Amino acid sequence: MYSQALNTKDAAAADTSPEAASFQARIDAEERIEPNDWMPDAYRRTLIRQISQHAHSEIVGMLPEGNWITRAPSLRRKAALLAKVQDEGGHGLYLYSAAETLGVAREELVDQLLTGRAKYSSIFNYPTLSWADIGTIGWLVDGAAIMNQIPLCRCSFGPYARAMIRVCREESFHQRQGYEIVLTLARGTPAQKAMAQDALNRWWWPCLMMFGPPDTDSQHSDTSMRWKIKRFTNDALRQKFIDATVPQGHFLGLTFPDPDLRFDEASGHWQCGTIDWSEFRRVLAGDGPCNRERLAARQKAHDDGAWVREAALAHAAKQQRKAA
Amino acid sequence: MQETPRIRMLLGLADDALIHGHRLSEWTGHAPTLEEELALANIALDLIGQARALYQATGLPEDDLAYLRDPHQFRNVLIAELPNGDFAFTIARLLLVATAADLAWRDAATSDDSDLPAIAAMARNEIAYHIRHAADWLIRLGDGTEESHRRSQNALDALWPYTGELTVGIDRSAWLGAIEAVLERATLTHPADGWMQGGGRDGRHTEHLGHLLAEMQILPRSHPGATW
Ligand SMILES: [Fe+2]
Numbered sequence: 383m384y385s386q387a388l389n390t391k392d393a394a395a396a397d398t399s400p401e402a403a404s405f406q407a408r409i410d411a412e413e414r415i416e417p418n419d420w421m422p423d424a425y426r427r428t429l430i431r432q433i434s435q436h437a438h439s440e441i442v443g444m445l446p447e448g449n450w451i452t453r454a455p456s457l458r459r460k461a462a463l464l465a466k467v468q469d470e471g472g473h474g475l476y477l478y479s480a481a482e483t484l485g486v487a488r489e490e491l492v493d494q495l496l497t498g499r500a501k502y503s504s505i506f507n508y509p510t511l512s513w514a515d516i517g518t519i520g521w522l523v524d525g526a527a528i529m530n531q532i533p534l535c536r537c538s539f540g541p542y543a544r545a546m547i548r549v550c551r552e553e554s555f556h557q558r559q560g561y562e563i564v565l566t567l568a569r570g571t572p573a574q575k576a577m578a579q580d581a582l583n584r585w586w587w588p589c590l591m592m593f594g595p596p597d598t599d600s601q602h603s604d605t606s607m608r609w610k611i612k613r614f615t616n617d618a619l620r621q622k623f624i625d626a627t628v629p630q631g632h633f634l635g636l637t638f639p640d641p642d643l644r645f646d647e648a649s650g651h652w653q654c655g656t657i658d659w660s661e662f663r664r665v666l667a668g669d670g671p672c673n674r675e676r677l678a679a680r681q682k683a684h685d686d687g688a689w690v691r692e693a694a695l696a697h698a699a700k701q702q703r704k705a706a
Numbered sequence: 707m708q709e710t711p712r713i714r715m716l717l718g719l720a721d722d723a724l725i726h727g728h729r730l731s732e733w734t735g736h737a738p739t740l741e742e743e744l745a746l747a748n749i750a751l752d753l754i755g756q757a758r759a760l761y762q763a764t765g766l767p768e769d770d771l772a773y774l775r776d777p778h779q780f781r782n783v784l785i786a787e788l789p790n791g792d793f794a795f796t797i798a799r800l801l802l803v804a805t806a807a808d809l810a811w812r813d814a815a816t817s818d819d820s821d822l823p824a825i826a827a828m829a830r831n832e833i834a835y836h837i838r839h840a841a842d843w844l845i846r847l848g849d850g851t852e853e854s855h856r857r858s859q860n861a862l863d864a865l866w867p868y869t870g871e872l873t874v875g876i877d878r879s880a881w882l883g884a885i886e887a888v889l890e891r892a893t894l895t896h897p898a899d900g901w902m903q904g905g906g907r908d909g910r911h912t913e914h915l916g917h918l919l920a921e922m923q924i925l926p927r928s929h930p931g932a933t934w
Pocket residue numbers: 440469470473549553
């Protein structure tokens with residue numbers, strides 16, 4: 383998901399200390415772990431990576447949608463989109479704060495993003511080519527985020543769980559708003575309907591990839607599950623998303639770009655065709671359509687803002703000297 | 707569109723807010739800090755909201771006014787449409803424009819127009835925050851480093867010829883007093899009043915407005931009659 387690059391092997395050294403045993407007992411009892419509580423180093427590291435990758439995704443995610451703020455087709459849509467992108471920035475802010483409770487500074491996390499040491503969700507490396515992409519991102523990308531983040535509201539780490547509760551409320555508002563944009567287009571002129579169909583064609587598969595690699599490839603999940611950082615596997619969340627979304631798409635009168643998509647009576651689930659995991663790995667490795675632009679835009683904002691941040695610090699220091 | 711004196715007055719206020727809000731919204735994703743992303747988006751949202759309330763008060767469809775007028779039909783002051791420049795330019799403009807808007811809204815609050823006093827009550831609360839935000843930053847920038855001081859002074863020097871139009875219809879000395887109080891704390895100065903640019907209220911704009919509108923209006927213009 384927003385932390386999909388975590389699905390790599392991170393062998394948590396088997397810790398047999400009494401602290402580790404009582405830590406696991408608290409987790410098993412569904413207690414929340416707070417920043418000052420004892421925690422295994424690997425738990426701390428995993429959370430810092432997951433929460434910061436989630437934060438980076440919110441921030442980088444402002445770029446593809448921000449691309450349409452100046453071209454939103456009505457004043458109502460312009461205000462709603464601006465407010466949505468602002469919400470995503472707010473999510474980034476809470477998440478950086480949650481990560482900071484684990485003893486890492488925001489500056490260090492931003493540096494990891496800019497130097498390519500930290501990842502963000504692969505989905506934000508795709509371009510927004512038409513207004514329908516804005517509706518489709520709300521409907522599908524925020525929709526997928528919600529599927530992933532609702533279980534995170536019960537994450538064992540307190541600050542992350544609490545941040546997710548607030549974030550999820552806003553994401554579901556974004557999802558409904560996005561769906562309503564697509565609905566308006568689907569009921570609109572032939573050109574608008576074609577725009578909506580084209581957006582679905584481009585976003586559907588990358589959205590399925592947001593949940594991360596199939597369970598058969600993802601060894602990391604076991605530890606995260608034991609620590610209750612993660613509660614469902616990638617495939618289980620992906621299936622929930624497909625089951626929720628396919629009927630919505632059909633209601634819109636749109637066609638999913640998957641000739642193998644079919645409803646399986648026996649299991650009661652929608653089954654999709656084969657996901658092209660080579661595309662996923664390529665985008666994650668840096669060769670998506672917009673990886674370079676996204677990082678360059680963040681780097682430029684960071685560089686252009688350096689003199690502003692220096693000025694704020696210099697002024698604060700002068701004020702402090704005066705007060706002393 | 708029949709532009710009665712009332713509609714012309716409302717469009718002046720509304721176009722100022724929309725065009726300035728549009729410029730501020732261009733910062734989204736590119737601001738110097740994450741906190742500032744949120745603040746600039748917030749101010750842009752306030753201004754777009756004010757523009758909508760004012761367009762609605764004309765009794766004409768708000769989106770027709772925003773999306774289907776040509777540049778010469780826009781009534782905003784030129785300073786609102788200038789490109790953002792650096793952060794110092796954006797902040798200095800925000801202070802100059804918001805301080806003038808506050809005075810204009812003060813008058814509007816007591817007018818006998820059917821809609822203006824209610825809109826003014828909302829707008830004045832918002833503008834008070836915009837002024838505070840801009841003043842706080844300009845003081846930091848003016849007082850901060852040599853570079854931030856230089857950039858802020860350059861911004862004021864470049865903006866000053868656009869302030870004549872800004873204070874038509876309000877008390878320029880009241881406006882100047884409020885600006886000078888901030889500049890003093892920021893260790894900045896303003897140039898003497900000289901030749902002032904103008905024409906925005908009459909629809910004579912800078913080269914920048916056409917580009918801004920071409921971008922803003924693209925969808926409604928290329929899909930006539932569609933609803934969004
Ligand atoms: Fe978000």
